[in-house]
Amino acid sequence: MSRVLGWVLLGVPLLAALAGPLLTGPVHAASVPLLPPGGAHPLGTDVLGRDVLALALHGGGSVLALAGGALALSYLAGVPLALAAVGQPYRWLDRWLTRGLDLVLALPGLLVLMVLAATGTRTAGALVVAVALLQLPAVVRIVRGAALDAGRRGAVEAMALQGESWWRIHFDYIGRGVLAPVAVDAGGRLSLVLYLVASANFLGLGLDPATADWAVLVERNQEALFLQPCAVLVPAGLLVALCTGINLTVDHHLVTGRGPS
Known part of the structure; x- marks a missing residue:
């Protein structure tokens, strides 16, 4: 039912x-x-x-376009960033990246949109970028967790011993391993992005009032x-x-x- x-x-x-x-x-x-x-x-x-x-x-077209654009931008930035952070040899870079993104994650989304509206930046492009940035920390966390799990598999060690490049291991093999968690997360995250985009339009941010x-x-x-x-x-x-x-x-x-x- x-x-x-x-x-x-x-x-x-x-x-x-x-x-x-x-x-x-x-x-x-x-x-x-x-x-x-x-x-x-x-x-x-x-x-x-x-x-x-x-x-x-x-x-409905403008709602779907803004929400879809913001969601796509958050994953286009978040997935490579998470894969690169997990794959690089310096653990402190991964740690500081995670802590920095946690600061963004703690910001209330509606408060950020209200501040953006108050500054006079009301274009649709600014709205898409702002919503994408608000989603970026959560996307990086999810992809990072999935990549850490995929990176512990024996196939990764075998590929490294065979001389496979860093790019092929982390952006090809491990990247394909995180596709399922990303797809599931994207379905649920779309409703949150729609909520933020709709709330921003209520505030007069993003689209002309006559739209x-x-x-x-x-x-x-x-x-x-x-x-x-x-x-x-x-x-x-x-x-x-x-x-x-x-x-x-x-x-x-x-x-x-x-x-x-």
Whole structure:
């Protein structure tokens, strides 16, 4: 049951984000603001007079792009960094790297985003880099732990005795050994990254306030919650469904030890 529910909750917002823009035309203010649901506008209009249904179908792409970019950047930086730290001969470098990243790990993510917003740095690129840096310490820790376990295998010693290069041992053999833990971690971490990206958009960080983005729509229409609930509840519900669906699907994968069938 949880498997089916997870895929339904995950599939609906993904389908809306990927196929939605193909089903509707450009989103623009074409009606009276905060109209209730009716014939011309099945879900009503928002504070700018835009159709809520069209906004919901257009607003997922930016969320997925920002979250996916931040997640990919954290692994592109974290995996090689962890493998290099484990493979180098100086233990003190590994120790100091871990302690330095622990300082970043201790920083509350929302506090960092609030400080970034207060400095006036509100671009989407800055948001992606900030979220990726917040995830970097945890990624390095997970990859480092998996690499230390893979590095104790007899095959590593055998490859070293055969004269294999340091790069081949640590970035090829051990690197392939950490792929499974990284894949499992990425599934669960995506929901955390989505939460941070959505929270940043609530703060006005990353995207223009007029953007058709689910998180921006919630922030922009929150004061009209009781006048036109659909303008807030529909994009908020899609965000909640996406995060919940990811968590249920990953949990099922971890419990059963196999991919969904």
